[in-house]
Amino acid sequence: MQDKANIWHVPRRLTCVGETPSFSSSPPLSPKSATPCPQSPSSPSSVLATPLARLWKPTAQRNLRNQWSKLASYRQQWASSSSTARSHATALVNAYLSQKYMPSMELGALRDIPNIKKKASLKLFKQQVLHRGKLLSSYKHMVSVVIHMVNISRSMKCFLKGASSSPLVHFSGYSEDKNDPGDGGGIPVFTFWTISCFEEVAEELVQMFILELNLKRLLVVELLSISCKVPPLNSLHWSDELYPGEFSDLSICNLYSEETCKPVYPRLDDQKSEMPAADLTSSQIMMFCRVDEIFVEVGDEMHVTIS
Template sequence: MLMESPDKSSSSYQLQSPGLSSSTLPPSVTRLWRPAAQRNLRNQWSKLASYKSQWVSSSSAGRSHATSLVNTDLSLRYIPSMELGVLSDMLDLRKKASAKLLKQQELYRSKLLSSYRDLVAVLTHMVNTSRSMRCYVKGTSSSPLVQFSCSSEDKNDAGDGGGTPVFAFWSISSFEQLADELVLMFTSELSLKRLLVVELFTTSCEAREVNEFCWLNELYPGEFDDLRKCNLFSEDTGGPVSPRLMAGKSDMPPLKLNRQPNHENLQVYLTTWLEELNIDTHRIDEMFAILEEEMHVHLS
């Protein structure tokens, strides 16, 4: 569920993340912890801003390849009924044109799959980054030389500085909750885009290839391992999590792929890809504006 939008005019907006235990650090260590935590948060959010831009680029490329794939598919459908005019006497013209379009179709499928893999990779980086917000004491806090790390060496160290505000008002858990909200948007959108990829592949492939591109099959080797990292694989069903709209209250009904969608259906698929219905760009802009105010850094 999306959090309520904060008041941008107040940098004291607080996020709560119940259930996380805080570690208590000696005051002398806390004074050293804050600058290290600040550097880490700036780095992690800069990465998230970069991944957001990479997503836009990969999504745009995917939409372009999907459009080319749809146009090629429609051309193949219309070739048998096309009026050839003065070219009607050319032997095997339809056959040769169809063969060339089939090769183009295969190329665009490959490019669309490549763009989808890029989106999966971007989301994986986002997930990993969202889990790297904490700053842990390296070694023991009693050591004369205190160092910090992104990984925990002490089970009693929660990496949050005991709930201490890192910059002005927010604790580590507040930054984590905002990162979770951001990642959830892209996670939901990737699942929806996977549905569109499967549908477009099924539409454009030969009948004997249909089973290769069903929802429960990997689209590329190792895809399910990648989806597990993004919490998009269900061990219960043995397949990817069903797509849903962020504004919806339930998952979509059981998937029924359309073997021969009409022109209007295909246009809806392309528009759905373009609009990115699960990504609230206004909310994202708002989030980064609030973060920049809190951290005193330019992120986008």
């Protein structure tokens, strides 16, 4: 059981490989390696007129800086919640093991106290209940963080608001014209990257948090199920909803299958079986090292330091 608590810690300094799927279909896959974003030529009808492009660019730059600053903030919230969850997981496992081996434990001078082992076991049981609740609360917050990151990754575009012939030009994060793709016609926003480049990198980033969240859920289900009772009193299954509304939250992260009506089970890209391979954990760890690199790349392109 101690291994389940230790596995909560995810190193950050490895090399990652793989590909990034879209949010709209199929279970999550591995993130891709860093490559320069190709610039796709836009159709003539979608290219902003030069005066509009000059006005669009600073607005788009400001929006991108804001969105990536939010992503960095939620990344810190994730790290905090993950650390808190790891502490509660460790305390839960320790209390469980202490209660499990209480009958054979040598108490020394305390052995003469009436019902000492029974009282100690009850106290350890209450500690487990407490840490289960706190672990679940931390997991719920991590789900919330990932949902915010998903929404931010889809808010990189900047759309023209109102008629282009209006003397006052405004821009918005929402499209009012189906012919406006919100990317300024594919022109570079800062130096080289277009809006689509920032979207691709943001999707890759968020996908890694989704993948780790999926693995975290696997650990939470196991940790919430440990019990000294036979049969276990709190036995949970992967298909169980851990808190009210969890499945709706997981759907936003593309971690809930409408076909099977249960959460997507962690698996490797080339696995057809729903059961994870022995090296699933190391694969997840290898992917997450890209996080620091992505923020550095984006910061260099925007000429800012994202932290």
